[in-house]
Amino acid sequence: MEPELLRTLLMNVTSTSRLAVELFLQLQSDSEESDDAIDSPDACDNTLLVTDMLSTTERRLWARETSTxxxxxxxxxxxxxxxxxxxxxxxxxxxxxxxxxxxxxxxxxxxxxxxxxxxxxxxxxxxxxxxxxxxxxxxxxxxxxxxxxxxxxxxxxxxxxxxxLLRRTVTLGNVQDILDGFAQMGFPNCEGAIDGTHIPILAPPHLASEYINQKGYFSVVLQALVDHRGSFIDIYRGWPGKVHDACIFRNSALFRKLQAGTFFPDRKITVGDVEMPIVILGDPAYPLMPWLMKPYTGKLDRSKDRFNYRLSRCRMTVECAFSRLKGLWRCIYGKLDLGDSSIPAVISTCCTLHNICEGKGETFSEEWTSEVQSLEAEFAQPESRATREAQHRASRIRDALREQFEAESQQ
Structure with a gap:
């Protein structure tokens, strides 16, 4: 090989190696064992030798210039x-x-x-x-x-x-304030509204078919319980879009706590002759439980229709919360371009930031909602599906509420 060509190749190798050596020395000096290494005469000699060999090589840029x-x-x-x-x-x-x-x-x-x-x-x-x-x-x-x-x-x-911030921001607030808020909206002894929304994602590398929802796009589900102001009380995120809302709910910690009676304080009221605990409101996809009221389905008379109207009016808080969430944080209304393990963390962060902005009274621009609505045709939400027949006790509570709402309308 020509001496000049050999010299050029060696200089290129040396220049490239210089950065690796400097990075190694930097990491070595920052480690906990660096003091012992420096005290070693051999280590000092080796460091000086490498530095001397590279000191005559012109340093090259290792990163592009950027403007701040x-x-x-x-x-x-x-x-x-x-x-x-x-x-x-x-x-x-x-x-x-x-x-x-x-x-x-x-x-x-x-x-x-x-x-x-x-x-x-x-x-x-x-x-x-x-x-x-x-x-x-x-x-x-x-x-x-x-x-x-x-x-x-x-x-x-x-x-x-x-x-x-998550645990202290996405949490149950003032119980009485929430009860009063839903009571003013027409539903007594209510502490929250629950629903799920689909977050579009890129096709996962594994088990992709499990993430295709009823509307035909890849998604993960965010289940959320919100208060009367639309702030998140509880979130559960990350389940594949193919899974039904009721299944996700039954596998959540929220369901177990509500079933055990430990999520809300023990505050009961009497409706007619029926005792009623604190309840949350859901759509037909959720099971009717003594602590979860959902609309009547099938053929409706006037009193059932009135009950459904009041429940729907209060349930709008969770729908509005999702709309504002997606209006604020547009990343969850496009296709989230993240790895599987990172998606739940970003969704939780968006919910936390939503509550922070709501708590600070930040202005919400209706223009942001319009931007989200323009994407709804592409990522329409799957429709809810009715589940099994209501339990007897829960049916009695719902019927008692229906009769009370009917009696109030007659006054």
């Missing part, structure tokens, strides 16, 4: 609350409060190779990806990071939110 001008100077310094709301679904003060809560988990240290992303930028990347239909590449170019970084940061932020 948009984030550092436009978003942080120029945008007003309206612009924050349109793009991040929350005002700047709410965003900064969220960052402060997550900072202990998300903060990273600078390394010799690069400066760590700030907590604010990490949260911004995740929220921007969840709130918009933008691709990973588009988000990366906007914020000034690599495309793969967007995916990594998204899951880091989702895990932090689910670890720190």
């Amino acid at each position: 001008e948009w984030w550092d100077h436009i978003v942080l310094q120029v945008w007003d609350d309206e612009q924050w709301l349109q793009n991040f679904r929350m005002r700047k003060a709410t965003f900064m409060g969220l960052c402060a809560e997550l900072a202990p988990t998300l903060r990273r240290k600078d390394t010799r190779l690069r400066a760590a992303l700030s907590v604010e930028k990490r949260v911004a990347i995740a929220i921007w990806k969840m709130a918009t239909p933008d691709s990973y590449r588009s988000v990366a170019n906007q914020v000034g990071v690599g495309k793969s970084t967007v995916g990594i940061v998204l899951m880091q932020v989702c895990r932090a939110i689910n670890c720190i």
Whole structure:
């Protein structure tokens, strides 16, 4: 081989190896055993030898140049609350409060190779990806990071939110306040409305047929119980779209707690001559239980129709909650481009952020609902199916309520 060609090949190999060696040395210096390694004379000699060999090689760029001008100077310094709301679904003060809560988990240290992303930028990347239909590449170019970084940061932020905020945000609030809220809407001793919604996803690599719902697209199901304001009380997510709502419900922790009487406090009222516990409201897909009221089906007389009207009026809270959830976080109304294990975490994060925004009184733009409605033709929700006959005790409670609503209408 020609000496000049050999020299060129060696220089290329040396230049490529330099970055690997530097990264190795960096990781070695950061490890807990680094002190012992440095104390070793042989280790010091080897380190100096490698450094001397590479010191004469010109360093090459290992990452492409990116611009952070948009984030550092436009978003942080120029945008007003309206612009924050349109793009991040929350005002700047709410965003900064969220960052402060997550900072202990998300903060990273600078390394010799690069400066760590700030907590604010990490949260911004995740929220921007969840709130918009933008691709990973588009988000990366906007914020000034690599495309793969967007995916990594998204899951880091989702895990932090689910670890720190989920349990204390998606939870049962003031019981009496919720009871009063549903009573004003026309249904007594009610503490929530339950329903499921299908989240479109890409075709899974395994058991894909299990994820095809009645409408013919791949999905996972989010089951949610909401209060009278549309805030999530309980969520259960991740089941394949082929599975029926009643089956998902029966396998949930919520069902077991309601069946055992441990989810709500023991507050009963008397309707006519029937004792009635705190109830939740569901559609015909759910089983009729003493603590779960659903509509009458089949041939309806006037009193049954009136009962169904009141129940439906209160059940609209969960439908509105899903509509607002999807309007806020557009990622769950396109096809979620994530791995199977990551999808439930992102859905939980969206529900948590929904409750945070509701609690902070963030403005919801009807324009966002219109955007979601334009996609309904492509991802229509499967219709509910009726289940088995109601249990005797539950039927008596429902009939007593129907008779009371009928008597109230006569007054």
